[in-house]
Amino acid sequence: MSRFDPRGKANRALLAGVSEYDHVAPDPQGVNGQLPAVRHNRTSLEDALHRGGVFGAGEVRALASPTPDDFTGALRRACREARGLLLLYFAGHAVTSTSGSELHLQMRTARVLLGHGLPGSVRFSEVLGELAESHAERVVVILDCCYAGNAAGIWHHLDDPKRRKHKIQLLMSVQPNRCILGGDADAATPFTRELTAVLDEGGDVWLSRLYAAVKERMAAAKYKAEDDDPQRPQALAPPWDPEADVLLAAGPAVLPPPPPGVSWPRRLWELLTRARKAVTGSGRTTLAALLALLATGAGGYGILALTGDPGPCAPPLELRVLTDPDLEPPVRAAADAYVTSDANTTGDGCRRSGVTVNSAGAAAVVTALGKRTDSWQQPREDDNPQRDIGPQPDVWIPATRADLDRVNMAAAREDRLFARLEAAAEPIAYSPVVLAVPKALGAGLEPTGRSLSQLRTDLERVDGKAELH
Secondary structure, eight states, X not given: OOOBXXXXXXXXXXXXXXXXXXXXXXXXXXXXXXXXXXXXXXXXXXXHHHHTSSSOTTOEEEEESOOHHHHHHHHHHHHHHOSSEEEEEEESOEEEOTTSOOEEEEOTTOOOOGGGOXXXXXXXXXXXXXXXXXXXXXXXXXXXXXXXXXXXXHHHHSOOTTOOGGGEXXXXXXXXXXXXXXXXXXXXXXXXXXXXXXXXXXXEEEHHHHHHHHHHHHHHHTOBOGGGOBOOOEESSSSOOGGGOBEEEESOOOOOOOOTTOHHHHHHHHHHHHHHHHHHHHSSXXXXXXXXXXXXXXXXXXXXOOOSOOTTSOOOEEEEEEEOGGGHHHHHHHHHHHHTSGGGBOXXXXXXXXXXXXXXXXXXXXXXXXXXXXXXXXXXXTBOHHHHTOSOOSEEEOSSHHHHHHHHHHHHTOSOOSOEEEEOSSOSOOOOOOOOOOGGGOOOOOOOOOOHHHHHHHHHHHOTTOOOO
């Protein structure tokens, strides 16, 4: 196995952070409690990977408190798409079987039943099986949960006649058979906090260096697990053979400006710049969208949590973008380009704002924005958009104007609202127009007999701004 530099390959990072649970103590079937610190884990690691220069635009996906189906579906997709490096991160509750031979990653719907039933959990051995069968050349698994150290034993006992598991390397937040503390709502958990700090140090960060540095930092800080035990991160079979190492970061990722004529990023830059100026100037949030702007008066934006010395730059405002799942890759790519653009950089080289992109289905977003805006400020067990959708957004980019209309119609029937939608002047992108349908599809459409140039002329007559690619 050779030293692996994944830059330029089709890489994927899947970050699953379960901060909110449907069933918690004192519910007798509930997990130990909510984990608000994991929200910081998810966003800080996502930002660090974007800055690291190994994962490109659209290659990092964060899952906010997923269900088991959400998690396994996203995992299978990442396993299909990755050709270079596949990084899987999990933070949340986890428990072991009575024998300690299995680690159960507890997702949002997790419950604990009599007889050791654990619905709502995912078996780590099954996760390893999926990863071993993936198309990725290398796989790195990072676990920040109770009993994380037990994952190494599960790896060793995994039935692997084809010897595919050897491309998987593990980094774990604590030694075997130990629980860790859940942290608080103000910062990431200790392991992930130190992990992101090392990734952000700049230069080449190989997995072996990452493990050694995090281990040293945690020992110096004297972090404690439960029962006052020292919390010691673990790795699978350290030290690594220098020839089998994996590059995880290579300094800050500076993206080039978009080429002339590409309107997606430029239009989004204008939108985000307007949103940032509105926040800076008024102290209120402004939610910009492909079709709509949402302005709330209850502080819907957040300041990035600092995990170390901020240096000469003040902490930037964090703009939260919510979009449709189908639009997430191009929106994330445009947002990444905006963050590193001159429009978002001061004369001193500091960032004015950061951008976090989340996605959720239209039905859930329409309900939350049209009927339950108060729940973003005061979530309940049965109504928690922070858990089901994500952080309250500053920017909403719906897939169609119809979604905006549905929100406005629902809001018009409500007496109590904490959000206001304002349509942008025009869309920042248009859906493609079908100019031809292959006969093999059997669509039953009669051919027009007109040439492509004629069809293009007709298209331009309908909308002078239309472009054909």
